[in-house]
Amino acid sequence: MAAIVWVVMILPIYSPIQSSGDNIFKVSLNGVEVGTLSSKQAAEKCLRDARRQLAAESEELILVDANLELEGDDVLFGQIDSKKAVRARMLEVLKNNISTTLERSYTVKINKYSVNLSSKDDVFTLLGEALGKYDTEGEYKVELVTDPTREVNVLTSQVVSVEEAKKQEEEIKLPEAGINQAISDIFREIKPLIVEKSFDDYQLGLMSIDFGDKVEVVESYLPSSEITDIQTAIDEVTKDQETNQIYEIKAGDTLGTIAEDFGIPMNQLIAINETIEDENSTIRIGDEIIVTVPEPELAVVYTKQQYYEEDYEADVIYRDNDSWYTTRSEVVQEPSDGHRKVVAMVSYVNNSEVGRDIQKEEVTYEAVPKIVERGTIVPPTYIKPISGGRLSSGFGRRNAPTKGASSFHKGIDWATPVGTAVMASNAGVVTRAGWGRGYGYVVYISHSDGRETRYGHLSKILVKPGQSVSQGQKIALSGNTGVSTGAHIHFEILINGSQVNPLNYLN
Template sequence: MKFSGHKKIRIGMLKGEILAIAVWIILILPIFSPIKNTGDNIFTVFLNGVEVGTLGSKQAAEKCLREARRQLSSGSDELILTDAELSLKGSEVLLGKVDSRKSVRNKMVEVLDKSRLSTLERSYTVKINQYSVNLASKDDVFTLLSKALGKYDTEGKYKVDLVTDPSREVNVLTSQIVSVEEAQKEEEETRLPEAGIDLAISDVFRKIKPLIEEKSFEDYQLGLMSIDFGDKVEVVESYLPSSEIKDINTAIDEVTKDQETNQIYEIKTGDTLGTIAEDFGLPLDDLIAMNETIDSENSTIRAGDEIIVTVPEPELSVVYTTQQYYEEDYEADVIYRDNDSWYTTRTEVVQEPSAGHRKVVAKISYVNNSETGRDIQKEEVTYEAVPKIVERGTIVPPTYIKPISGGRQTSGFGRRNAPTKGASTFHKGVDWATPVGTAVMASNAGVVTRAGWGRGYGYVIYISHSDGRETRYGHLSKILVKPGQSVSQGQKIALSGNTGVSTGAHLHFEILINGAQVNPLNYLN
């Protein structure tokens, strides 16, 4: 009995040893690297200087890092930037314990999360000319563009789509304005295509040409006819820091509200600085300040000159056409009758105008709030306008030139202190000091009516001109023409001198209109 019990104990111990060896083989042995004399065969893994575990190869460590990156960014639209410096310390062992890849990967995720440099959020950049704005989502892009469009499409007849820009190689979206009604029709046609007898009937009606009849005012569709953005819109997907992404309400204000923009304006006949400032809604002082060539409100401006003005415009312009019915008083075009015996400076009103009245349907084009064109579709005159009739001359009036070259003006036209005894206190011409013997030319073509001594004038010449004016040249030293002689403009008629009532060598020059002296400087070309 004793022997038998001893034998049972030994058998039980043997079974226990076998079971322990089996457990060791199944559970313990796999975590030890096999003995190989090939150099480093086990690696301690560090990420950003932090130990994250032990693995059997460099490839296993790199795979764990890739998986950790994916795990960190999964389930988010954000683009996470983080430091990720992987380093390994290898050694050669007979038996070595390695960690599971899952354990190493989880520790790597913790290290990467603590080492974030920044988080870049998925966003959309909208570019309009030189302006750009970053928005948080595509929905914000649609909201922004729809608000810009809705400012002028108050009934919501059109909508904004984003389509790929075929002119760009990179993936850039651009805006496309679509009629809501037409889009619905196309969708219905696609969903329920015509077939059989319905298709045949539709083809027949398409081929029938409608009778052309004059439309009544009620036949015209009124309201918004077409609309589009006046500037190219480009949209690209991007990843940006949240600090660079704008709130949608701020973006709407920037894009749709008017901004002051400098423009060049060409001055037209009849413009004044005051009317230009008023037309553009500018204070006159601001208009003067932005133009270096304008010194004050009294500065001279001429038709054709260009000046800077500021025009309020939104960042994103909208171009659209509306069809409108209206009634208005209107003026007929002025009728001109040419008179070949009058100078162009003479006009006379033969008939005074009277306004007419009409009913109109017109297509009116706009850029933002500014009208750019008007095309009348139908017009019905209630009563005709009476045109203004103006008779005008066709002969270009003669011009007058300074009668000498050079010279220094010593006395102007008008009141003065008498320079010498016998001289007038009201000077009826203009004096230029010039040496005796200077050539004197006819200021304009005409006929000499007097050439000789003229008391205070000394030697003097009178010339009568075709426009009824007369010129006089006084204090001459020598006369080169005779009364009745015709002279051309610029022809030498005398030499200057110091004769008559004179204080020194000079030329006295007068222009008379209807027998009365006027300021010659106002008429010299």
């Protein structure tokens, strides 16, 4: 009896005798001995259960080291531990070896910008703040829907009207039948009368709104150090950031007015444009330069229906005069502003207006247009009277004129060898050809636009008074006659009898 009792008490904690190999295993986890079990499968199951219990104790994703080691032995009798005890020790080891905890988060991507938020509520808060800058009455809300263009599970934003969404939730549409369907069919066939709206019939305010950039939201697990608090995210997404844009130069633009219009310091405008050397650099219509524009990370596009009254100008009316050159124009009638009432659908991107569609307009009193009479004849062009040559004296006052010459130079001089061909700068009629005192041998030509050109210090004249000449026709040879200090051609252009700087008129 004693022997039988002894066997019964010993059997639960001693492994049965097996001669097929290792029948008892000393189990270690991450170098810590956690107990003895009868099989490798039992040890692996205990580890799985311990890891499952650790995961169940936290809502976050936990990364933990778990290196399981087994030392087997073949024994006749051996003491083993209960699986419950081994599992408990394994759980303690796992808790002491947690490498990091990854929190469930939501990554919001807007173009190249991305931010990690701790919850979906934070995502709605962020997008709602961006929308709320322009939807001050809270008429619209943001929803997250699955992006149909992506193969992976990515959410994207969808802006919906709060009022419309509420109506759809409240409406329970039942199928029409019988008399109800017949009545509905009758009303559908009736065409409404078209009645012109009054200003009071228009609904004013925000009509539509959406994000101008695509928003992508992805669920992820990240360390807490990589998650941004909601207020910081709102500041980053909604506050204006300086963004480079291309601006095309328009008529009337100067570097100063561009810097003022865009609120850019002049030195910054110069720094971001390699083609601009300083504030005096030349810019031309059609040139493109870089400017900085304040914009938020997430653009919002919206339309508003607005009523306003304004003074307006009528379009300028032009009357062509076929006997005038295009350089001549005269105002026949001075303009005056009119006044009108307007309902317009105005489109915006953030705070910038990008379009305006007039829905209704009522003129209080008409504007008087400006009427301008203008010429249609393209004026003749003027060319340099010689090929080559060196500009030796410009137009205007000179400090040390040649003896007998005026201190104010009324033309320009090109130094050139005697005998260089002199050509008519423009087509016209020769009015004088001969000796002209200080000019030496000189030729005067009258042109169809009322201007006159003069060619002085010639060595030989090849035309006569009254002769018509074409542009570029050879009229003389250069020389050194009259009051002159060297071989050159003196050239003048006169408008209304007064000399002007020829360089301003030569093509």
